[in-house]
Amino acid sequence: MKPIRLGMIGSGDISNRFFEQAGKLEQVQFVATCARRLENAQKKGAVYGVPRAYDDYRAMLDQEDLDAVVVTTPHSVHTEPVLAALERGLHVLNEKPMATSFEECKAMVELADERGLIFMSLPYDLNPAFLAAADFVNERYIGKITGAEANLSLPGPPRDNWYYDKSVAHGGAVLDCLVYPVSRLVGLLGPAVSVMAEVNTLIPKRIVGGGKLVDSDVDDNVTLIVQFEGGQQAVIRTLWGTSFVLNNTLVFGRNGTVALNDSGLPLVVHAPNVPVPDAEPVTWRGLQDCYVPRSAIASHPEVSIMGHFIQCLRDGVVPVQSGRQQLHVHEIMFGTYRSAETGARYSLTTSFTPWNKLDPTIFDTRSEFI
DSSP, rough: OOEEEEEEOOOOOGGGHHHHHHSSSEEEEEEHHHHHEEHHHHHHHHHHHHOEEEHHHHHHHSSEEEEEEEEOOOOOGGGGHHHHHHHHEEEEOOOOOSSSHHHHHHHHHHHHHHTTOOEEEEEEOOOOHHHHHHOOHHHHHOSEEEEEEEOOOOOOOOSGGGOOOOHHHSHHHHIIHHHHHHHHHHHHHHOOEEEEEEESSSSSSOOOOGGEEEEESSSEEEEEEOOTTTTTTEEEEEBTTTOOBBBEEEEEESOOOEEEEEEEEEEEEEEESSTTTTOOEEEEETTEEEEOHHHHHHHHHHOOHHHHHOOOHHHHHSSOOOOOHHHHHHHHHHHHHHHHHHHSSSEEEOOOOSSOOOGGGOOOOOSSSO
């Protein structure tokens, strides 16, 4: 097995999980880390046994013998190191959001395609419950798809750093949180055609971790309607103002519903017409005929972000959530800003080939009685 040599660009808290996941993989090693301040890169390297540290990612890319890099810098500092790595023929795993403008996102995806390189951009949705949910989004269990909902709402980031400063973050809840529910829905249902949205700053004066007072100028209150080609609409929400975390996804069908991470359950299938095999009957939202398909969840092994990325490198295959798919996710996000600014529907220009190939007839609600 060929050893994989990695470089880390960014040394904040978010980088830890990539170091830890890589440490569990065979013949995978971070050989260099980079941060704007050299001492930060050195401290991170000391924790995870990374031999060399840099304060210039270009120097790291030019001097180290790397196969790929992981980029975990703040949102607005993704584009330059990602493009620099791709230009040097290196594969890239990039934290979310892909970038802070749609044009930058397109540049990344197009350069990776042009060079034949693996470009994997988060979020990463491929946990066992999500993969099992995709198995039940079919007419047998839920009938024709009629709509969807997804949410990621929370009190707000507890840290008082760049998250609340638009000049640094270039956005708030849209870039930091909306990307998750949009990615999940697109992953389950495929490409959308348009978006309409409302976005504002609901809480400009915040109390954050430790009781510190913060002036915020970033968006923290977002609601959008994404429309699919069959006319189905998905309501997607993110709010930095709740008293608890809500992070669920529901796909509605004429005869049933698939719900992810709702009411304390990892996956529920409401299927009044067809019992779900090898599943635990539950009462969900006061409804009977609901099932937690634990055997289906167990049939999908857990694969970490780094595990999937490294496997793609070794096999020379495109990640399940391809760069084109995540580009579509990000166009929805930037279309959210455009729609909110103009008050008009934003028509999406991107598409992708879904990994979860649904029968097209599941979106056909008009040609027969249902």
